[in-house]
Amino acid sequence: VASTYSIIGQPVPARVDGTGKVTGVTRYADDLFLPRMLYSKLLRSPHPHARILSIDTSKAAALPSVFAVITGADLPQPYSIMPVNQDEHALAIDKVRYVGDPVAAVAAVDEATAEAALHHIEVAYEPLRSLMSIADALAYPEERIHDYNRVGNVHRVVALEFGNVDEGFHEAEYIREDTFFFQGNTHLPMEQHAAVAQYTPDGALTLWSATQTPHYVHRALATVLGLPASRVRVIATPVGGGFGGKSDMFAHEFCAAKLSMLTGRPVKICLTREEVFYAHRGRHPVLMWVRTGVKRNGAITALHFKTFVDGGGYSSYGVASVLYTGALQTVTYKIPHYRFEGLRVFTNKPPCGPKRGHGTPQPRFALEVHLDKIAAALGLTPVQIRRPHLVTPFSMTVNHLRITSCGLGDCIDAVVQRSEFLDKVGGLPFGHGIGLACSAYLSGAGLPIYYNDMPHAGVTLQLDRSGAVCVFCGAIDIGQGSDSVLVFIVAEELGLDPRDVRLVTADTALTPVDLGSYASRVTFMAGNAAITAARKLRAQLLEVAAEALQVTVERLGMAHGRVYVTDEPAISMPFVEVARRAEARFGTLSASGSYTPPPLAGKYRGHGVGPSPAYSYTAAVVQVEVDPDTGWITVPKVWIGHDIGKAINPYLVQGQVEGSVYMAIGEALMEEQVFRKGVHKIPSLLEYKSPTFLEMPEVDTVLIESLDPEGPYGAKEAGQGPLLPVLPALANAVYDALGVRIDEIPITPDKVLKALELRDRGQEPRVGPRGVPAFSFPALRQVERPEEWLQVVPDPGTRRP
């Protein structure tokens, strides 16, 4: 079908913010300089776990050019992103829980003075036993990191069963168990976190911050500072890389605000690169155990999945993270009976949180490698174990997730064919291998983080008589292109040149709420809100145009800055003329639209995590070359098929897919967030290895457009899903190359060599965890399968054009 769009889906210039970014004009948070601005630094704990006996700030406060010093006593109100566990303080009050936990903050005339003043703050600590691993956390329940959780250091435990897993295993013709470990890693945005706070004597606070979630920062700032939310304004500055790492609220944001209140001057704070490694909130280390029953043809009869999640010192997003390690296994292949047991423990390391894929890349790695092992045991190809058993579009999963469009089959077919996978797998020379894996991801979370029935995204449009439209939206562009998506949608609906659409975004004082740039939600949700708003404005404009052109509204179209009669394009009127007539008729022109996801939650505790208005699907084939003498892995090429629903802009989507592949390659081969006695082993951009231009493989991207009925123009997410299948596909490729299994991420040369050595000694050629801790999960919460299990869900009838 030929596209009827002039902008949507067209290879028009990818970005509306491109010029600012290529000229150095774009102002990131640390590029802001205000008159009389002070600089802040945080004093951080040198101990992984210690009681604070006393803090003496008097010497630091007495230093010249030091304007204020604060401690936990100045900011006593706790907070957290998740309402259920308000366990953080901007500055630690009685205890520190990881090396880097902020303890005090200084405002001084410049950074060097603030930094030097930190050395004059005297803190007496009583060190406590530090718990540095999942095993430690479970082995020493009496050494409690927090006291609000029910037992020991168990932050959250989940035990759910959907259907009857025992019955499912009884029906199986082959059952297999495996264990896997996924080491933590971090986002490593190129921009270090920074914020500027300005409090004025009239009681108004403004915070400019590099944040993905200005709305949540706004709420938390008001609470922690004891200010009415109406007088707190948060402006998210263009974010220099997020990947989830700037989606929590951070100590430095509260401290800058409090210091500005105390000094009456603007206060800036910028974290050092080392501090960014400790601020973290990145990928959780997860130990996993999986047991699957299948028929001989590969059809799954039952799946039992256990995760042990290393949370670090605080809750952060952790309640959601642990649920995400069990939520999306069911969204790719038909799974009739499913049991999930998950555990998140506190440890004395920087808190983990969401990183691209939030809690789902770890189980996806385990599941997809596990499936390949099952395929090998049954004599099936990696395609045969997957392709015939995909979920049905418009069906419900056993754990009550509503699937709408699904183009996974097309994704698999595309990458298998383009990579000549079936000719290569099992047939390449020793040291060369190829692997396949699949995945699914959310297009936005179906439920908000704090429960409420308000919209998840809002857009207001204002049209002025110059013919320019201004879009107001709370969404923040973190590089993913949300600014461009908003402009393209409004320009498409109103037939405008994108250059005639302006933006005001991510300012809680000026823009309608958008919950934030996380969970791949912005294109879907803010995009739908923009369409609704634009169509309201369009209706008003067409009404006056129809009168002026003496035709019915139905015959009118809008494109290229004109309103025209679709069957007689010569009859037309410039947009600006229509805008003037509409303003004369209706008064000042504006329109709002909002988006709230349909009710999607199943009826069980834990239902809040997993539902999404639509899932994106991805299949990846990765080819590797492994040097058996050094264990060094090279990835020459990745083929990736992504079901995007509809590409709003093909360059933007390709960019997201390529960036996801890149980040996956980094995680698969080299990135790890590791500690020695609580101290980060490699907190620098040189030693924390990440892929350069030279390690990045060639990427063959295929976009599958399944046109989701509820997505804007059919669009679904692009920014996170394509990361997921690359890691297991790479692990499967290493097996294909050498016949050894590395059941751990990252897959480093030392592990490859160890596996080859085991093989040479006649032992099982595998590196990976031998088992999981003996932990007795609570009684399973039995959840009935949805009534419409495996039946087609009626198309909800809200199809977008």
Add this chain to the structure above:
Amino acid sequence: MAYFGTLTLQADVPYSLPLHLLWRVKERGMKHVFQLHLNGEVVEVLAPVHKTLLEVLREDLQLTGTKHGCELGECGTCTVLLDGMPALACLLLPIEVQGQEILTIEGLAIGSTLHELQNTFSELGAAQCGYCTPGILLTAMALLRTNPMPDRQQIKEALAGNLCRCTGYVKILEAVELAAQRC
């Protein structure tokens, strides 16, 4: 440390600042005047000798297009051109580069006309978050000046010192190639 010279209040202080402000006036350490040849202009800066070129550009000259990612010479984000060659502003002192032509991202366009690299980066979405973009553009410009039609491997090698976490580098390579064709 020079930052902490304590000011002793003297009875004959010649101006009448309120005391609570006066006590904060202090010895700021020796500063030097540097003359820099920057983006085709000659500029003078008064700064302590230990301040890096990166800090002077961003803080004293408000040229914030030059970014910082590590301030340890690891990420390439603060790349500027010195006499046409890429250099890391975080590892340079202004005193070392007096007399050399310094080009920052602010000097890449000629008037309102963008360099072809800037056009292609913008068109193809080679700048996502845009934070590493200034350093990469300058490095690529240096490459194209010495090698107007580089092949993909040569581009990769030239840019290998610049990290980007968003793009997977693919669109950047395509944008450099497209700019080379158009130049």
